[in-house]
Amino acid sequence: MNLHGKVISGYQVLGEINLAKDYPNTQYISSIANPTDRVIRRKIWDKIKKLGLHFATLVHPSVIVYKDVIIKEGCVVNASCVLGSNVILEENVHLAYACNIAHETKICAHSTLGTGVNLSSGILIGEDCYIGAGVSATHDVVIEDDTLVAVGSAVVDNLRTNGQHMWIGVPAITIKEYMRNKLKK
Numbered sequence: 675m676n677l678h679g680k681v682i683s684g685y686q687v688l689g690e691i692n693l694a695k696d697y698p699n700t701q702y703i704s705s706i707a708n709p710t711d712r713v714i715r716r717k718i719w720d721k722i723k724k725l726g727l728h729f730a731t732l733v734h735p736s737v738i739v740y741k742d743v744i745i746k747e748g749c750v751v752n753a754s755c756v757l758g759s760n761v762i763l764e765e766n767v768h769l770a771y772a773c774n775i776a777h778e779t780k781i782c783a784h785s786t787l788g789t790g791v792n793l794s795s796g797i798l799i800g801e802d803c804y805i806g807a808g809v810s811a812t813h814d815v816v817i818e819d820d821t822l823v824a825v826g827s828a829v830v831d832n833l834r835t836n837g838q839h840m841w842i843g844v845p846a847i848t849i850k851e852y853m854r855n856k857l858k859k
Protein backbone atom coordinates (compact mmCIF):
# COMPACT_ATOMS: atom_id res chain seq x y z
CA MET A 675 0.00 0.00 0.00
CA ASN A 676 1.43 3.34 -0.99
CA LEU A 677 1.08 5.73 1.97
CA HIS A 678 3.33 8.42 0.50
CA GLY A 679 1.71 11.84 0.99
CA LYS A 680 -1.06 10.51 3.28
CA VAL A 681 -1.66 12.05 6.71
CA ILE A 682 -1.73 9.59 9.63
CA SER A 683 -2.49 10.80 13.18
CA GLY A 684 -1.77 14.35 12.01
CA TYR A 685 1.62 13.54 10.45
CA GLN A 686 2.35 13.46 6.74
CA VAL A 687 4.03 10.34 5.37
CA LEU A 688 7.11 11.73 3.64
CA GLY A 689 8.09 8.53 1.83
CA GLU A 690 10.16 5.38 1.99
CA ILE A 691 13.39 4.97 3.95
CA ASN A 692 15.71 5.72 1.03
CA LEU A 693 14.24 9.24 0.84
CA ALA A 694 15.69 9.91 4.31
CA LYS A 695 18.77 11.32 2.55
CA ASP A 696 16.61 14.31 1.51
CA TYR A 697 16.29 15.25 5.22
CA PRO A 698 19.92 15.30 6.41
CA ASN A 699 19.25 17.33 9.55
CA THR A 700 16.61 14.96 10.86
CA GLN A 701 17.02 12.28 13.49
CA TYR A 702 15.27 8.96 12.99
CA ILE A 703 13.34 6.55 15.19
CA SER A 704 12.30 3.01 14.34
CA SER A 705 9.27 1.56 16.10
CA ILE A 706 9.06 -1.45 13.84
CA ALA A 707 9.46 -4.92 15.33
CA ASN A 708 8.34 -8.36 14.23
CA PRO A 709 8.56 -11.57 16.29
CA THR A 710 9.06 -13.73 13.21
CA ASP A 711 11.32 -11.36 11.25
CA ARG A 712 13.57 -10.32 14.10
CA VAL A 713 16.31 -8.71 11.98
CA ILE A 714 13.90 -6.06 10.65
CA ARG A 715 15.11 -3.46 13.18
CA ARG A 716 18.74 -4.09 12.28
CA LYS A 717 17.95 -3.79 8.54
CA ILE A 718 16.29 -0.38 9.01
CA TRP A 719 19.17 0.76 11.23
CA ASP A 720 21.71 -0.29 8.59
CA LYS A 721 19.84 1.55 5.81
CA ILE A 722 19.69 4.81 7.78
CA LYS A 723 23.32 4.52 8.88
CA LYS A 724 24.46 3.84 5.30
CA LEU A 725 22.98 7.22 4.40
CA GLY A 726 25.23 8.77 7.07
CA LEU A 727 22.23 9.71 9.24
CA HIS A 728 21.59 9.34 12.96
CA PHE A 729 18.89 8.08 15.29
CA ALA A 730 17.30 9.95 18.16
CA THR A 731 17.09 8.32 21.59
CA LEU A 732 13.67 8.67 23.22
CA VAL A 733 12.93 8.12 26.90
CA HIS A 734 9.42 8.95 28.10
CA PRO A 735 9.44 11.39 31.05
CA SER A 736 7.62 8.88 33.27
CA VAL A 737 10.49 6.36 33.01
CA ILE A 738 12.42 5.80 36.25
CA VAL A 739 16.14 5.62 35.58
CA TYR A 740 18.41 4.51 38.43
CA LYS A 741 22.13 5.25 38.75
CA ASP A 742 24.71 4.54 36.01
CA VAL A 743 22.29 3.42 33.34
CA ILE A 744 23.57 3.50 29.74
CA ILE A 745 21.05 4.08 26.96
CA LYS A 746 22.63 4.13 23.50
CA GLU A 747 21.61 5.75 20.21
CA GLY A 748 18.24 4.84 18.75
CA CYS A 749 16.73 3.34 21.89
CA VAL A 750 13.05 3.95 22.60
CA VAL A 751 11.93 3.56 26.22
CA ASN A 752 8.17 3.91 26.53
CA ALA A 753 6.07 5.16 29.44
CA SER A 754 6.26 3.60 32.90
CA CYS A 755 9.42 1.56 32.35
CA VAL A 756 11.87 1.20 35.22
CA LEU A 757 15.61 0.80 34.52
CA GLY A 758 17.61 -0.36 37.55
CA SER A 759 21.16 0.70 38.25
CA ASN A 760 23.88 -0.30 35.76
CA VAL A 761 21.36 -1.42 33.16
CA ILE A 762 22.74 -1.18 29.62
CA LEU A 763 20.59 -0.74 26.55
CA GLU A 764 22.74 -1.11 23.44
CA GLU A 765 21.84 0.62 20.14
CA ASN A 766 18.30 0.58 18.78
CA VAL A 767 16.66 -1.35 21.64
CA HIS A 768 12.90 -0.85 21.90
CA LEU A 769 11.06 -1.20 25.21
CA ALA A 770 7.25 -1.07 25.08
CA TYR A 771 5.24 0.27 28.04
CA ALA A 772 5.87 -0.74 31.63
CA CYS A 773 8.94 -2.93 31.30
CA ASN A 774 10.83 -3.48 34.56
CA ILE A 775 14.52 -4.13 34.07
CA ALA A 776 16.41 -4.90 37.26
CA HIS A 777 20.00 -3.87 37.94
CA GLU A 778 23.05 -5.14 35.96
CA THR A 779 20.93 -6.40 33.08
CA LYS A 780 22.11 -5.80 29.51
CA ILE A 781 20.00 -5.80 26.37
CA CYS A 782 22.01 -5.96 23.14
CA ALA A 783 21.43 -4.07 19.92
CA HIS A 784 18.19 -4.18 17.91
CA SER A 785 16.23 -6.21 20.47
CA THR A 786 12.60 -5.55 21.38
CA LEU A 787 10.68 -6.05 24.63
CA GLY A 788 6.87 -6.12 24.49
CA THR A 789 4.60 -4.51 27.06
CA GLY A 790 5.09 -5.39 30.70
CA VAL A 791 8.22 -7.54 30.46
CA ASN A 792 9.84 -8.19 33.86
CA LEU A 793 13.55 -8.94 33.87
CA SER A 794 15.42 -9.78 37.06
CA SER A 795 19.00 -8.69 37.64
CA GLY A 796 22.15 -9.73 35.78
CA ILE A 797 20.39 -10.93 32.64
CA LEU A 798 22.00 -10.78 29.20
CA ILE A 799 19.70 -10.55 26.20
CA GLY A 800 21.50 -10.91 22.86
CA GLU A 801 21.05 -9.00 19.61
CA ASP A 802 17.90 -9.18 17.44
CA CYS A 803 15.78 -10.77 20.17
CA TYR A 804 12.01 -10.38 20.55
CA ILE A 805 10.76 -10.81 24.10
CA GLY A 806 6.96 -11.04 24.03
CA ALA A 807 4.58 -9.05 26.20
CA GLY A 808 4.38 -10.13 29.84
CA VAL A 809 7.45 -12.37 29.76
CA SER A 810 9.25 -12.79 33.10
CA ALA A 811 12.85 -13.92 33.48
CA THR A 812 14.80 -14.99 36.53
CA HIS A 813 18.17 -13.49 37.44
CA ASP A 814 21.48 -14.12 35.62
CA VAL A 815 20.10 -15.97 32.61
CA VAL A 816 21.45 -15.58 29.08
CA ILE A 817 19.10 -15.30 26.13
CA GLU A 818 21.15 -15.74 22.98
CA ASP A 819 21.01 -13.67 19.78
CA ASP A 820 17.96 -13.91 17.51
CA THR A 821 15.65 -15.51 20.08
CA LEU A 822 11.87 -15.16 20.27
CA VAL A 823 10.27 -15.68 23.68
CA ALA A 824 6.51 -16.05 23.26
CA VAL A 825 4.06 -13.80 25.05
CA GLY A 826 3.51 -14.67 28.73
CA SER A 827 6.42 -17.12 29.00
CA ALA A 828 8.64 -17.52 32.07
CA VAL A 829 12.39 -17.83 31.49
CA VAL A 830 14.02 -19.82 34.30
CA ASP A 831 17.20 -20.98 32.57
CA ASN A 832 19.61 -19.92 29.82
CA LEU A 833 18.02 -19.94 26.38
CA ARG A 834 20.78 -21.23 24.15
CA THR A 835 19.59 -21.14 20.60
CA ASN A 836 21.28 -24.32 19.21
CA GLY A 837 19.14 -23.89 16.15
CA GLN A 838 16.05 -23.31 18.34
CA HIS A 839 14.99 -19.70 18.08
CA MET A 840 11.51 -19.84 19.59
CA TRP A 841 10.79 -20.51 23.25
CA ILE A 842 7.38 -20.72 24.82
CA GLY A 843 5.51 -21.47 28.04
CA VAL A 844 5.92 -21.57 31.80
CA PRO A 845 8.74 -22.49 32.17
CA ALA A 846 9.92 -21.58 28.67
CA ILE A 847 10.86 -24.58 26.51
CA THR A 848 11.59 -24.85 22.80
CA ILE A 849 8.62 -24.73 20.46
CA LYS A 850 9.60 -28.21 19.29
CA GLU A 851 9.29 -29.62 22.82
CA TYR A 852 6.15 -27.60 23.45
CA MET A 853 4.41 -29.05 20.38
CA ARG A 854 5.58 -32.57 21.27
CA ASN A 855 4.08 -32.21 24.77
CA LYS A 856 0.86 -30.85 23.29
CA LEU A 857 0.49 -33.85 20.96
CA LYS A 858 0.96 -36.24 23.91
CA LYS A 859 -2.08 -34.77 25.69
Ligand SMILES: CC(C)(COP(=O)(O)OP(=O)(O)OC[C@H]1O[C@@H](n2cnc3c(N)ncnc32)[C@H](O)[C@@H]1OP(=O)(O)O)[C@@H](O)C(=O)NCCC(=O)NCCS
Nearest residue numbers: 709710770787788789805806807823824825826827842843
Ligand atom coordinates in the same frame (compact mmCIF):
# COMPACT_ATOMS: atom_id res chain seq x y z
C1 LIG B 1 4.97 -16.77 19.57
C2 LIG B 1 3.96 -16.07 18.69
C3 LIG B 1 4.71 -15.21 17.66
C4 LIG B 1 3.17 -17.17 17.99
O1 LIG B 1 2.29 -16.57 17.11
P1 LIG B 1 1.65 -17.41 15.90
O2 LIG B 1 2.71 -18.07 15.11
O3 LIG B 1 0.72 -16.46 15.22
O4 LIG B 1 0.94 -18.57 16.63
P2 LIG B 1 -0.63 -18.77 16.83
O5 LIG B 1 -1.21 -17.61 17.56
O6 LIG B 1 -1.22 -19.16 15.51
O7 LIG B 1 -0.65 -20.02 17.80
C5 LIG B 1 -0.17 -21.30 17.40
C6 LIG B 1 -0.42 -22.23 18.58
O8 LIG B 1 0.46 -21.90 19.66
C7 LIG B 1 -0.30 -21.51 20.81
N1 LIG B 1 0.38 -20.35 21.39
C8 LIG B 1 0.76 -19.19 20.76
N2 LIG B 1 1.38 -18.39 21.64
C9 LIG B 1 1.40 -19.03 22.81
C10 LIG B 1 1.92 -18.69 24.09
N3 LIG B 1 2.54 -17.55 24.30
N4 LIG B 1 1.80 -19.60 25.11
C11 LIG B 1 1.16 -20.76 24.90
N5 LIG B 1 0.65 -21.15 23.69
C12 LIG B 1 0.77 -20.28 22.68
C13 LIG B 1 -1.68 -21.16 20.30
O9 LIG B 1 -2.66 -21.37 21.29
C14 LIG B 1 -1.83 -22.10 19.14
O10 LIG B 1 -2.18 -23.39 19.62
P3 LIG B 1 -3.12 -24.38 18.76
O11 LIG B 1 -2.34 -24.68 17.49
O12 LIG B 1 -3.29 -25.56 19.64
O13 LIG B 1 -4.37 -23.59 18.49
C15 LIG B 1 3.00 -15.19 19.51
O14 LIG B 1 2.29 -16.00 20.43
C16 LIG B 1 3.74 -14.14 20.30
O15 LIG B 1 4.30 -14.37 21.36
N6 LIG B 1 3.75 -12.91 19.76
C17 LIG B 1 4.35 -11.77 20.41
C18 LIG B 1 3.27 -10.74 20.70
C19 LIG B 1 3.80 -9.63 21.57
O16 LIG B 1 4.38 -9.87 22.60
N7 LIG B 1 3.65 -8.43 21.13
C20 LIG B 1 4.17 -7.28 21.86
C21 LIG B 1 3.18 -6.17 21.80
S1 LIG B 1 3.73 -4.83 22.77
